[in-house]
Amino acid sequence: MEKSLDETMKYMTKLQRVIKDLMNYTEFEMYDGLSDYDIDRNNPGELFKMDELQNIMGKLADIESQIGYINAPVRVEGVLHKKSNDRYEVNGCELTCGCRIEYLRRDGRHVICDSNNDNDEWIELPYWCKGRIEHNGKEYYIVGADENVILERLRVRIR
Numbered sequence: 001m002e003k004s005l006d007e008t009m010k011y012m013t014k015l016q017r018v019i020k021d022l023m024n025y026t027e028f029e030m031y032d033g034l035s036d037y038d039i040d041r042n043n044p045g046e047l048f049k050m051d052e053l054q055n056i057m058g059k060l061a062d063i064e065s066q067i068g069y070i071n072a073p074v075r076v077e078g079v080l081h082k083k084s085n086d087r088y089e090v091n092g093c094e095l096t097c098g099c100r101i102e103y104l105r106r107d108g109r110h111v112i113c114d115s116n117n118d119n120d121e122w123i124e125l126p127y128w129c130k131g132r133i134e135h136n137g138k139e140y141y142i143v144g145a146d147e148n149v150i151l152e153r154l155r156v157r158i159r
Contacts, residue, residue, distance in 0.1 A: 009071070016067040019060050028057045069159065077157035088133070088140055090156050095133045095140075102128040103142060104155040128157065 131142040
């Protein structure tokens with residue numbers, strides 16, 4: 001059976017609901033952990049189990065957030081343009097420090113072989129990569145992007 005990203009996302013969405021139910025049951029986010037659990041604090045085994053569950057719950061919270069992110073619709077897509085106030089915008093949406101974006105990247109991570117010629121050239125494929133806009137006191141940059149990425153005319157999208 002051939003697998004598809006869409007089918008996998010259906011499973012991920014189900015998983016997200018299960019994780020949310022678990023978060024609600026444990027009240028993990030309300031209490032920022034499992035601190036209100038009634039355990040025997042003199043029992044090393046219970047302390048170990050609570051620490052491990054706390055660690056697992058933190059990872060599940062991250063997973064739930066990531067599934068929610070990729071399920072969110074793309075609200076804006078276009079090329080970055082520097083405004084007169086030195087901030088960047090995409091299709092009228094001004095970006096400031098902390099704005100989460102995705103930018104189109106080509107760096108050899110995803111390649112295919114072009115066997116239409118005699119040399120079998122490898123072609124770099126563009127792909128979306130998550131990043132965040134920040135400012136270093138002189139200029140804006142994308143956290144996670146290579147230093148040589150030029151923001152002007154860079155293709156981005158926002159969820």
